[in-house]
Amino acid sequence: MKLCEMSKEQLEQFKAECEKEYNEYKAEGLNLNMSRGKPSPEQLDLTLDMLNVLNKDNLVSENGMDCRNYGTLDGIPEAKKLLAPMAGVPEKNVIIFGNSSLNIMFWVMQMAFSHGVLGGKPFSQQGKLKFLCPVPGYDRHFAITEFFGFEMINVPMNDDGPDMDMVEKLVSEDESIKGIWCVPQYSNPTGISFSDEVVKRFAALKPKAKDFRIFWDNAYTVHHLTDDHTRITNIFEEAKKCGNEDIVYIFASTSKITFPGAGVALIGASDANIASLKKALGYATIGYDKLNQMRHVIFFDGKFENLEKHMDLHAKSLAPKFDKVLEILDKEIAPLGIGTYTRPKGGYFISFDSMEGCAKRIAQLAKDAGVVLTPAGSAYPYGKDPKDTNIRIAPSFPTLEDLTKALEVFACCIKLASAEKLLSK
Amino acid sequence: MKLCEMSKEQLEQFKAECEKEYNEYKAEGLNLNMSRGKPSPEQLDLTLDMLNVLNKDNLVSENGMDCRNYGTLDGIPEAKKLLAPMAGVPEKNVIIFGNSSLNIMFWVMQMAFSHGVLGGKPFSQQGKLKFLCPVPGYDRHFAITEFFGFEMINVPMNDDGPDMDMVEKLVSEDESIKGIWCVPQYSNPTGISFSDEVVKRFAALKPKAKDFRIFWDNAYTVHHLTDDHTRITNIFEEAKKCGNEDIVYIFASTSKITFPGAGVALIGASDANIASLKKALGYATIGYDKLNQMRHVIFFDGKFENLEKHMDLHAKSLAPKFDKVLEILDKEIAPLGIGTYTRPKGGYFISFDSMEGCAKRIAQLAKDAGVVLTPAGSAYPYGKDPKDTNIRIAPSFPTLEDLTKALEVFACCIKLASAEKLLSK
Secondary structure (H helix, E strand, C coil): CHHHHHHHHHHHHHHHHHHHHHHHHHHHCCCCCCCCCCHHHHHHHCCCCHHHCCCCCECCCCCCCCCCCCCCCCHHHHHHHHHHHHHCCCCEEECCCCCCCCHHHHHHHHHHHHCCCCCCCHHCCCCCEEEEEEECCCCCHHHHHHCCCCCEEEEEEECCEHHHHEEEEEECCCCCCEEEEEECCCCCCCCCCCCCCHHHHHHCCCCCCCEEEEEECCCCCCCECCCCCCCCCCCCHHHCCCCCCCHHEEEEECCCCCCCCCCCCCCCCHHHHHHHHHHHHHHHHHCCHHHHHHHHHEEEHCCCHHHHHHHHHHHHHHHHHHHHHHHHHHHHHHHCCCEEEEECCCCCCEEEEEECCCHHHHHHHHHCCEEEEEECCCCCCCHCCCCCEEEEEECCCHHHHHHHHCCCCCCCCHHHHHHHHHCCC | CCCHHCCCHHHHHHHHHHHHHHHHHHCCCEEEEECCCCCCHHHHHCCHHHCCCCCCCCCECCCCCCCCCCCCCCCCCHHHHHHHHHHHHHHHHHHECCCHHHHHHHHHHHHHHHCCCCCCCHHHHCCCEEEEECCCCCCCHHHHHHHHEEEEEEEEECCCCCCCCHHHHHHCCCEEEEEEECCCCCCCCCCCCCCCCHHHHHCCCCCCCCCCCCEEEEECCCEEECCCCCCCCHHHHHHHHHCCCCHHEEECCCCCCCCCCCCCCEEECCCHHHHHHHHHHHHCCCCHHHHHHHHHHHHHHCCHHHHHHHHHHHHHHHHHHHHHHHHHHHHHHHHHCEEEEECCCECEEEEEEECCHHHHHHHHHHCCCCEEEECCCCEEEEEEEECCEEEECCCCCCCCHHHHHHHHHHHHHHHHHHHHHHHHH
């Protein structure tokens, strides 16, 4: 029976049962964390052998550079070859940075702020600027645009990507809109992937602002959960066809392939964008950690297909956790009609939507019972979820046992908060 | 006999001999490089064992963090403990970044540009700004201030540090002066170290601009060439005594201790500065490479004194090279009175000053004979050496044999250019 179909008496009784169950969980003194998309120790062990692949005979790059020494600003050639497919661009259109793609995004934004984009006026001299934010989205993306003072405009995220009618209309009319955040494959947090049509419409965008850029965060490009691998359309190639290749910055990293704390991150972009960023980078550093690049190259024998195969091992570890979340939600929540959620084929998250006005209460209840979720509202700019429905579930880090317990608590909190809500009407 | 005392005939003959020698060198088709302060392969081998110190049992930091995973924004505690002495600050006053201290300097400048210093107005909103540049100095420092549009003001470098009368006068009068570059110990390129008095005057500076900062690049703090180790006065402690601890950012890295391409870099600063930078850093990344931090910790057994001992091995490799440079200059140049040069007790460079108006010609002659030097003028803002005398000699990278040959060619070029100069008068 759906909760909304219950009589007041039935609801009261339902709520009392939930409270009883909730208090039992609370008494257990739990300490479980589903807040961030962190790989589990089991996943990290998959790459243990990478720690010791370097020796005195494999430290020199193809370009003759001793990877231990200064030099090679934009990454060793074999690392570009290995990782360029993650951005879907030719090797020459890649710069390899340090360990964090978020750091590249921040830096690219900061460069636009101080020096402008491809000869354009610095953002710092253009007055109040705006940025498009498909919602729900990634909190750390929105934090960057908030930090640089952009007004963030919510764009609804559909099952096939952002609302492109809205995107096209806004960017063609408003020169103060300078970009849009995208996680095009296995999106954070909904897990959806952009359709062929959406990618093509992005590639063909004609923004009023010449310095508008699509921040295309390919965070989960090889992070499949099932054998049915999603392959989104290559935006770089599509943009080239439209003579529009300067419009997109593509980001990727090995954070969730090898080590989140010690991976390798990259940007893929047009010749002009790469030349401009590389010039600025020449002032900012002598070069990034080439030994870590070489570690990755050797571990994967320089081949992208080996990296892809490695991801099957991650999927084997992750898929049962996603299945468990869905199993519990299917059993506990769906029949009551008090929440909807996504069934991702990849990535790190399941996006849950409660009844309106319940998400904050659910997260608080869970927290009080020792289950930490990503704060409700995080997936929206300024942390403001207009309907207070969205909660991001990150099942990767806990053990299957802990996850099961956390989800049982979570389900109980959803039920309790929903009953409270219906009774308060 | 000094060259300036020669008759025209003697000079003509001297020049003819130099030209003959020069053409012989040219015919050898040399390819030697003394342009940058790069450690030699022999030095890099000193740290080879660091590549394989990590194993599954030593990946967890004291703070409970798995170094392979996300987390710990400002560096693992044991890395702070190991490296804080390089900045001369308590562990709590350190942030550990990636592999490049230059990158930290750039970023700190960029943050001041976009967000201001400790609540001050962003540099981007303060109009034309200025920066003090002790000369000769480090080209990459000056490149950063040039990139951000500062007007750079040359300050003469004496044997005990910059001309502090000039520094004090300028900063007390001009609010648009926002900082000064310093390499306080074994300075780049002169090799001098700041005296106790100079450090104390820096620590007590009262600039008109509240957002003025000393960029204190402790690049060579443990990089001694002799047993007579220079220990400069601790600017952080002195500044604290003056209630002035916010005035200085201290930079250091292990680039020339372990691997230039894969070291660990840090900033040391006051509580307020660290809090402000850490807040900004929280938007810019999830964290830097903690595995590489742990590699350093384990290689040095967590102890700064072991790191210091390790530097003796570098000194053993480097000192004979510095000796060779001085030996050849003492023999070939000093008696002719056509150049002066420094005799550093540490660091990576010898600073050579030719007769006025000869440096560019010497570097060009050397280049044409296959010996690449740092471009003449590099040690000055905008690459403009007002008297065209300064050349930075970087003896570290070539083998002793190559270095000897390169110095012989260099000496020949000095003699030839000096004779040309005197004859042209």
